[in-house]
Amino acid sequence: MDKILEIQGLVKDRGKTRVLHGVDLTVSTGERVALLGHNGAGKSTLIKTVLGLTKMGGGSVKIAGYKPGSAAARADTAFLPEAVSFHPALTGREQLTLFARLAGQKADIAGLLERVGLADALDRRIGTYSKGMRQRLGLAQVLLGKPKLALLDEPTSGLDPISRQDLYAIIDELAAGGCAVLIASHALTEVEARTDRIAIMRKGHLVADDTLAGLSAKAGLRTKMRVRATSDADTLVKFTGGRRMNGASVEIEIDAAGKMDMLQKIAAMGGAVADVDITPPRLEDLYRHYAKEEMH
């Protein structure tokens, strides 16, 4: 896999406040990376720096080998701003045609707008669009051409649940086509299932950057197993060392490494076990762990 976005030791100061402290992050072809963090954690500043919209104070950023803001980097990058807006007097088709001409693409405008579910609103002024429709139009311009890198800032804000599903389907398609996708988001449960890697920012520091499983292992958060006994929970407690929940169920907390051993133990008990539920640590637990952890 080629590294499309390479950020090394990125530093950014706003006045006397340092807003990015030596951030390292890479996104490779076909990879979907979620960038999480509270408001003010530095996500938007990071994206602006990658776009070349704001100067960096130190470190290096490369997009497919090019400097941020250079013509070549901009040609390779697609961007969806948070709460995107356009001139209300233009129609969706006109706005997208403008973007296509700026990108130097001969695009199938009508096809693109149909792809994002705006076929009916093609020739209506953007002033009449709902927030969700503007967001879809913003997504349509991301699909123009074949970007090597897509930066999506809160892409699901203002979208209803069905539209969110559509949006992630489109993101999957982009990634399958080889685009490196960086998604800044608050919507934890969505990115959990839809991204390959998760980066968490906290007060301008990158505090985590790994797969969900890797993050869980590092955080030492334990997997929860709930075992229901057919008749007597006491035997289960004795065998597994778990905690009794009620008359029939036992809850066991276990490290990721010990999970299979425990499962074998449970299986060995045969008929005494009626059911097993396994709950790995959720992204929400991880996020809370990393985003609130004090810096060392």
Place this chain on the structure above:
Amino acid sequence: MRFLAIAQAEMRILARNRWLFMATLIMVLFALALTFAGSAPTGTLGVDMLTVSVTSMTTLSVYLAPLLALMMAFDAVAGDVERGSLGLLLSYPAGRGEILLGKFAAHLAALTIAMTIGFGAAGAIAAYMGGAGQDSVLALLRLIGTSVLLGGVFLTLGYMVSSLAKSATAAAGMAAGLWLIFVVLYDLGLLGAVVMDSGGWFTETLFPWLMVANPADAFRLWNIASSESVALASGMVGAASALPSWAAPVSLAVWPLLGFAFARLAFRRVEP
């Protein structure tokens, strides 16, 4: 030609939000009003009615061309920042210079349309009613051309304040200030200095150059100096004759370039 794509979209916006129509209407109404109001003195001065009309319209254009230009331009950058659409636009391969150039091309085209129709209609009526000579037709064409140039200067100055301002409202205020300084206060200041100096070195040597350095005055001087009959009708032969004939055209030709460079510099610092 990315700036053409931007120019086309901007032109469409000007047409959609009725700007083009309103600007043209304002020009036509004012030009017609001045032509009819100014039709009286033709007999006494011995010039045709189109000449008198052009003279009145020159005075009008000094105020109106910068005003229309600034009203179009003040929103160009600050408005996009406020709407949040500038960041997205800048993520495309078009450079900042191309974006400005595209907006400038569209706005200048709109000004050209409004000026040509406004002054053209008034000129045609004046010629029909009171006659027109080769000299006065030339003066009319010069008026239209220089008005567009003058508007161009203030378009670029408008982009500059639009880039410097923190909001579109602030940009509007700064644009109004620019208009007041260039069109009213600068002349008042010069007038005051001339009165204090009472015919000394300042009035003889420096004053004409200071005057032509202001694009609005350069516009006035160019129109007046180039046509003897217009100068006669306006009674402003003195100031114009103290300068070489190239001074006013050069000033008016250099100002849009200067203004564009200023606007480009200011726009470079804008962080959406």
